[in-house]
Amino acid sequence: MTYAYLFKYIIIGDTGVGKSCLLLQFTDKRFQPVHDLTIGVEFGARMVNIDGKQIKLQIWDTAGQESFRSITRSYYRGAAGALLVYDITRRETFNHLTSWLEDARQHSSSNMVIMLIGNKSDLESRRDVRREEGEAFAREHGLIFMETSAKTACNVEEAFINTAKEIYRKIQQGLFDVHNEANGIKIGPQQSISTPVGPSACPRSPRDTGSDSGCC
Amino acid sequence: MVPALFFPWCSSLRAHQRAGRCGDGRHGPKSALRAVREMGSSGLAACALEGPGWLQRHLLSGEFDQLRNFTVFESNFVQVTRFGEVANKVTMGVAASSPALELPDLLLLAGPTKENGCLQLLGLFPLQFVQLYIHDESRQQLKVKFCTGRAFYLQLQGPAETRDLEFGKWVRLLYHLHFQAGQGAVPFTQEWGDEDEETGGDQEDREWDWRDQLQDREARLDPQTSELWGL
Ligand SMILES: Nc1nc2c(ncn2[C@@H]2O[C@H](COP(=O)(O)OP(=O)(O)OP(=O)(O)O)[C@@H](O)[C@H]2O)c(=O)[nH]1
Ligand SMILES: [Mg+2]
Numbered sequence: 001m002t003y004a005y006l007f008k009y010i011i012i013g014d015t016g017v018g019k020s021c022l023l024l025q026f027t028d029k030r031f032q033p034v035h036d037l038t039i040g041v042e043f044g045a046r047m048v049n050i051d052g053k054q055i056k057l058q059i060w061d062t063a064g065q066e067s068f069r070s071i072t073r074s075y076y077r078g079a080a081g082a083l084l085v086y087d088i089t090r091r092e093t094f095n096h097l098t099s100w101l102e103d104a105r106q107h108s109s110s111n112m113v114i115m116l117i118g119n120k121s122d123l124e125s126r127r128d129v130r131r132e133e134g135e136a137f138a139r140e141h142g143l144i145f146m147e148t149s150a151k152t153a154c155n156v157e158e159a160f161i162n163t164a165k166e167i168y169r170k171i172q173q174g175l176f177d178v179h180n181e182a183n184g185i186k187i188g189p190q191q192s193i194s195t196p197v198g199p200s201a202c203p204r205s206p207r208d209t210g211s212d213s214g215c216c
Numbered sequence: 217m218v219p220a221l222f223f224p225w226c227s228s229l230r231a232h233q234r235a236g237r238c239g240d241g242r243h244g245p246k247s248a249l250r251a252v253r254e255m256g257s258s259g260l261a262a263c264a265l266e267g268p269g270w271l272q273r274h275l276l277s278g279e280f281d282q283l284r285n286f287t288v289f290e291s292n293f294v295q296v297t298r299f300g301e302v303a304n305k306v307t308m309g310v311a312a313s314s315p316a317l318e319l320p321d322l323l324l325l326a327g328p329t330k331e332n333g334c335l336q337l338l339g340l341f342p343l344q345f346v347q348l349y350i351h352d353e354s355r356q357q358l359k360v361k362f363c364t365g366r367a368f369y370l371q372l373q374g375p376a377e378t379r380d381l382e383f384g385k386w387v388r389l390l391y392h393l394h395f396q397a398g399q400g401a402v403p404f405t406q407e408w409g410d411e412d413e414e415t416g417g418d419q420e421d422r423e424w425d426w427r428d429q430l431q432d433r434e435a436r437l438d439p440q441t442s443e444l445w446g447l
Contacts, residue, residue, distance in 0.1 A: 006279060037364045040322075040341035058279060071342050074313075078281055181281050189278075 004053040007167055008060065008184035009160070010076050010108075012100050013085035014093040015064035018119040021150035022085065023061045026160050031151050038063040041075055048161055050168045056188070057164060069103075076107035080176070080184030081163040085117045086134075088147065089126040094118075094133065101141060109183050111176055114143045115163045122149040270335045271309045271326050280337070286311035288324065289389070291382055293370035296357060304328075306370055307335060308360070310343065310389065319392055323348075323360075344397075348390050349405040356383045358390075359405050 011019040020038055025031060027044040044059040060079070062072040076082075082104050086093040097116070104114065118134045131147060138145035144162060148155040170176045171185065178185045268276070269290040275283045290309030294302050306327050310320035323341045328334065341362070351359040356372040356379060372383050 036366065039345045039362055039364060040339060042339045043337050045336065068342070068345070075282065075340075186279065 002054065003047060003056040003188040005168075005171070005178070005188060006056040006058055006186040007080040007164060008058050008078055009081040009083065009163065010079040010104075011059065011061045011083045011085060012076070012104060013064055013083075013117075014087070014090075014096050014100075015066075017064065017085045017087040017090075017093050018150045019064060019083075019085050020061050022083065022117070022119065022148065022156060022159070023059055025150045025153050025156045027059075029153070031153075037065060039065075039068050041072060046160075048164055050161070050164050053168070054188070055164055055168070057160060059160075073103060073107050076104055078182055078184045079108050079112055080167050082108070082112055082114045083117055083159060083163065084114055084143070085119050086129065087120050088118045088129045088134075089120055089123050091128045094129045094137075097137060111170065111183055113163055113166045113170065114141075115159055115166075116141075116143040116145045117159055118145075118147040119150060121147040121154060122151050269307070269309070271307050271324060271337070274326060274335050274337060283311075283337075283340070286313075286322075286324075289320070289385070290324070291386065292373045293358070294373055296369045296371045298369060300355065300357075300371075302371075305373075308358075308370060319396055320389075343393065347397075348393060350387060350390060351405050353383075353387075353404075358386060 011023060013019055015037065016035055020036065020042060021032055023042070023044045027046050038061060040063060042061045044061065046057050046059075048055050048057060060075055062075065063069065084097065084100055084104065086097055088094075101114070104112070116134060116138045118129060118131065134147065135145050137143070144166060146155050146159050146162070148159050150156060167176065167185070171178055176183050176185055178187055269288065270292070271290040272286075272288045274280075275286060275288065278284070288309040288311045290307055293306045293308055295304050295306050296302055304327065306325060309324040309326075311322045311324060312320045313322055321343050323343050323346050324337065325339045325341075326335050326337045329336045345363040347361045347363075349359040349361065351357040351369055358370050358372075359367060360370060361367040372379055372386070374382055
């Protein structure tokens with residue numbers, strides 16, 4: 001399938017806050033109750049439609065646990081958007097936001113759009129961080145803010161899509177140079193005239209091997 | 217680009233495959249086509265005969281800037297349960313994050329998307345947190361075990377003519393990796409009892425299906441179930 005743009009996203013934040021669950025809910029519309037610690041990076045992709053344009057989100061779900069962090073950091077580079085996640089039932093995950101933010105800003109483009117996410121909003125009775133605190137943190141650091149639940153899917157679509165809208169807005173305002181790879185944005189294969197399309201990784205029948213266009 | 221020689225244990229794999237193809241007297245596309253037919257409708261299998269593998273091509277497709285210069289040693293597998301039942305297709309590869317490294321340091325896993333079966337990168341894992349074992353040499357099965365306790369089994373796929381050779385490359389690689397990691401030089405699971413006894417971890421050696429594979433399985437095989445994976 002063709003797309004106008006591809007945006008690279010990273011999902012970062014402490015272990016156990018629900019990063020992988022947010023991704024799974026967004027791409028597969030399901031919830032995983034067991035915590036399968038991520039080591040390294042897991043990937044997801046999904047098309048969204050912004051302003052009538054097809055945009056492919058390529059999502060890098062990184063490991064939150066400290067011992068994996070030094071390695072995953074190196075993959076922040078070239079992200080157009082970041083979801084910075086904390087768990088509203090665990091204050092320490094909120095307290096660590098500053099360090100995550102520093103890391104993100106240091107290892108990626110200054111234009112990167114960051115969405116702060118207070119996840120597990122379904123666990124209201126166990127809430128440890130007030131919504132206003134999240135809002136204040138976001139305001140102070142120039143982030144977008146939402147509370148989500150990867151379990152009930154509440155605001156999950158919105159979190160990913162609003163981030164894309166903000167990136168798209170920045171592109172239209174000329175704040176993002178879409179030709180600079182470091183910005184985490186790519187122009188889709190059909191849109192670009194000067195950029196050659198790389199070899200496709202799609203299975204094809206041997207009859208098709210003469211054609212140069214991928215099946216995706 | 218990293219020269220192919222960089223991975224001495226895999227440098228000649230593609231060359232051997234090509235030689236095998238020409239050596240059977242039926243040149244070029246014809247025998248490739250036959251090999252594909254023999255593999256059933258598996259599109260993923262076709263690539264093993266031509267140039268870079270699917271994973272390498274996927275990385276070269278331009279969507280993964282940071283990974284595009286990796287030289288990947290890769291093979292197509294099917295995920296099997298401990299008892300050998302077949303679940304789904306997985307392409308597994310190893311790569312080095314820097315040309316200065318003598319051995320690969322990353323494990324890459326990819327699989328077909330639900331929507332159209334195109335290959336999609338699923339995960340990238342530092343090899344220091346993953347152990348690879350030869351699970352069943354006769355069935356050409358490897359065991360992949362994460363430091364978190366997740367484990368799964370993969371059985372090599374591919375044309376019979378080249379599969380032994382290809383599995384041999386994995387065996388050599390595993391010896392190198394185990395030697396480097398100081399895990400003892402023998403990367404087998406079976407003859408050496410359960411490796412969990414060695415590590416003595418209290419982590420359950422859970423059989424781990426890639427992202428809840430049992431649920432995923434139907435979904436993967438039926439492209440209609442999700443309109444979301446628009447690759
Ligand atoms: N109630 C509730 N539980 C959630 C929610 N999101 C995630 N969880 C649970 O929280 C645990 C951790 O979720 P993961 O998505 O694996 O956490 P992670 O942030 O990816 O953790 P690392 O991979 O270690 O960095 C799991 O047991 C999930 O079921 C949510 O919105 N509500
Ligand atoms: Mg995770």
